Amino acid sequence: MQGKRIDREELKPGDHIYSWREAHIYAHHGIYVGEGMVINFTTGGQESGPGTFWDRFFRGSSSTRSAANPCPKCGGQSRLRGVISSCLDCFLMGGDLYRFEYGVSAAFFMAARPGTCTLASSDPPEDVLHRARYLLQNGFGVYNVFKNNCEDFAIYCKTCLVVSKNIGVGRSGQASSYLLAATFAAGGIFGYGMYCVSRLASDIGVRRDVVKVPVESLASHQG
Template identity: 65%
Template structure:
């Protein structure tokens, strides 16, 4: 999935690494999570968007370029924990509630002009951008890995069995599957931006005034819970 913010008139504002300019994590996540990159190459530019094949950062694209031949899905906000866990795939919903359309559009357009920092596949990706535009929430802990739902899901799946001491309680395949599924669900839930403790609500003007949110002195940032 490639999250973005629909802003009307057939346009989507989204965050992309850009063709040939990728800056990833140096892990398997680089091959598992993809940024939202335009579907047209330089030899076949979009009649509406032009040649966006080399653009990176926050860009505005038509819906066709944004979808790149994929399907359109609605990311859901303010869901219940039960609904969240029922959505086994990460990056489809969050417990955090969405702000008003006016605030969402203001953030998206402001970041289109000012930027959203350097793309990082596990810490500052297209899902982080879309969730910030919708909620104003952002992770401030520098050691955090997997801020977005997609990244958290991959990491949770990879570590569910390996890191859990509960794996020693059973040797059967079905038992390991139950343990792994349980740890995966718990890991997804506690890493959701709607319940994490290392999250603050930062005004977009304050966000872009810093070179990186990771370098922000949190004592000077207005914090809301």
């Protein structure tokens, strides 16, 4: 299940949206804020770290436009690193539009593709929009494939949840699933069973190493 595909007319401000990249291998996530604009966390199409395979694999690009041909709606924002405001067309890059689902059941979560839903509940849209706009002005820290990526950004905006321990992975279901799959790949049926249990336990909606941190205090908490 690739997720909940929607039409643009169904979008509401505060929605956590995403679009699949590279033949549906990974997805780029953001928060729709209305008037055709999306706030998202990106590496500007470049590597997010020292040039490792995973950095290139999960690059948080939001557009392929060049400096000589900027988007008439969002300008040169799409080439920047960090938290940016992109128009919906630049965010999608020609891909389909999907909405990330919150408050799903455990059964639904396990049947869905990683990085498309969570058991965690979403906060009201006005809180989500406040966090996204605040982070657009103040940043979301350093991009990290496994601990601080575009999905982590969108989930934080929706839930205000932060992983309290500097171990493992962040809130991203997609990143944690890849790590868990690699860990249990050689275990056959037993390994697959452990993967399923671990995947559910690592979801932001059930894991116990998370705390609510107001967006105004996020920078000091990360530091």
